[in-house]
Amino acid sequence: QVQLVESGGGLVQAGGSLRLSCAASGRTFSSYAMGWFRQAPGKEREFVAAIKRSGAFTYYADSVKGRFTISRDNAKNTVYLQMNSLKPEDTAVYYCAAAYSTSSYYSPGSYDYWGQGTQVTVSS
Numbered sequence: 001q002v003q004l005v006e007s008g009g010g011l012v013q014a015g016g017s018l019r020l021s022c023a024a025s026g027r028t029f030s031s032y033a034m035g036w037f038r039q040a041p042g043k044e045r046e047f048v049a050a051i052k053r054s055g056a057f058t059y060y061a062d063s064v065k066g067r068f069t070i071s072r073d074n075a076k077n078t079v080y081l082q083m084n085s086l087k088p089e090d091t092a093v094y095y096c097a098a099a100y101s102t103s104s105y106y107s108p109g110s111y112d113y114w115g116q117g118t119q120v121t122v123s124s
Helices: none
Strands: 004-007 010-013 018-024 033-039 046-051 058-060 068-073 078-083 092-099 118-123
Touching (some): 004 092, 046 078, 078 092
Parallel strands (some): 010 118
Antiparallel strands (some): 004 018, 068 078
16 A cells, blocks of 8 residues: 655746645655646646656656656655646646556556645646
8 A cells, every 4th residue: 555645836927836745654655657747627646756666767748748857756755746846737637657567658547556635726
């Protein structure tokens, strides 16, 4: 069992930055690939970024590539999402998720555990 708790969301002006954190419980954090997803009102949950167990490989949605950076600290059981040059269309609830075994990092169905989400609002 893995419990995930996100933090770092908030209200920011367009062009600003936020750093989301996701703290995981348990001693097997390094066994899980980690992902960030987001869901805006009336829309489906969409993939944002993912990182493999070791942190050596990362994946991004085209809409955030070059602006967002995912990273992890396995010693601290934490995954991060650094978000720069934020746009109003980035407004959503952001979720972190853990996948024990998957080759499809982009699909929400590939992830075994989810956090409760943190709201990010970008004003224009």
